[in-house]
Amino acid sequence: MEKKDIFLLIETRYRSFTNTEKKVADYIKQHTRDVIYMSITDLADACGVGESSIFRFCKTLDFKGYQEFKIALAHSFTMDDETPQLTSEITMQDSINELSSKILSSTVNALSQTNKLINNHDIEKAVDWMIEAEKIHFFGVGTSLMTAMEGKNKFMRITNKTECSFDSHLQVMSAALMTPKDVAIVISYSGSTKDTLEVAKVASERGVKVISITRFQKSPLTTYSDITLLCGANEGPLQGGSLTAKISQLYLLDVLYAEYFKRTNEQSILNKESTAKAVIEKLL
Template identity: 70%
Template sequence: MKGETKIKTDIFSQINSRYNSFTNTEKKIADYIFKNSKDVIHMSITDLAYNCGVAESSVFRFCKSMNLKGYQEFKIALVHMTTLADESPHLSSEITQEDTLEELASKVLSTNISALTQTYNLINTKDILNAVKAMIEADKIHFFGVGSSLMTALEGKSKFLRITNKTECSMDSHLQIMSASLMTSKDVAILISYSGSTKDVIEVAEVAKERGAKIICITRFAKSPLTSYSDITLLCGANEGPLQGGSLSSKISQLYLLDMLYLEYFRRTYDESVLNKESTSKAVIEKMI
């Protein structure tokens, strides 16, 4: 309950009340937030720092000065205030309490189509080809993610397991960091994180990088703590607010990128993949009645 009170605090009033005591750097951050509050909701800490011309650590200290745990809690407080400022209570960026079921269905469809379209427009062909090349040449392909991104990582493992036996994905964050610590320069780590700011995934990336593994990131933001370790970054196009964690539109855009990797991998290892697909399909069919 105590944490809930924090989140519902008027963040704009807090910033105003502290403004005169802010450093010049903190005032730059505050000024930018006042002018661009709705855009900040969808920014990573790296993006906000870049747009303000300050360091990420300065943004983090700014959030702590509001008696918040960090940037994510600040964004939750911010989204509460921007939502309250609107006439109707928003369930997401477009869906409201007043929508009919038909309107809801239409908006969900539009959101998912938009996420896929944006992801398509962000595709860099060279990055996809380089990622697939690294995966083909790798001894092992490790998929990593936590929370809802873990579900996407597991889907990646499941998909590639149909055509190759070199995929891995651990369910537990401790097991993930252990797997990363045993990776080699012949392995590929595919890290999935919408924000690119998830501590467990960043730690995995750091350890895998130290071991010399190739790092492929599937994320929303080109600049984030996670992408600083990335050799290849594949961007998904869905916008997800801090209260929309694990939204299906972001997951769909990530799965779209995994599908691209899978199909290109299949094409370039066609003979082997066809044989493996037949074997795994037959094994599954025999489980059916």
């Protein structure tokens, strides 16, 4: 994608903007660092406009959509910064010790923020649904698919009712065959990935209980979610797939797993012993 200077584009086209577009442009200029980490819903709320207005603003600047706009915004932000950056904190001049310390700090902060965002009632309700469910389907694409696979792998050790399809087409097909007795755990950092939204929409229309793990309280994904579990890691558009965000998601899955195991202790112990025995011969 060709790099564009957002601020130059806004300056040269400002007079031709509608009043709504000027409102969005003014907010972006004043809160650039914050906007990089905002969902389209967050930005719309902050500007006091609709999501469609944000999308039209992006199209006015010749971008295909909001995500492409945010990538260009991040590039423009780093172009204006005197210090070349790999992320919002790590610079090209950092030593290995500095790199490791900063990564440790950002990971610990993300986990701490995630812990503060945990709603005990939501965790209890989510685990209630998982215990009662006939099937638990984990969904995600890209990096979130890796998290979904890890969720299946973890719960598979204590229950035989977990599912996770690798292909986005297979995922939406699985969603189309789910019933109100099933639970869908949908993982998406942004909450605005098209394939993931389609899965959540289909599952919701089938009466399935949808639990989402995402960064933003307000995003397209949460409109199809019965319970939203928030991860606290900030991930810019140039940091897609960061391990810090993934670790935050895995932390929430671990909390769900521990609560599930605690409540189904007797059966979970038996299942864990059986699955451990099944693979023990694979080890030297």
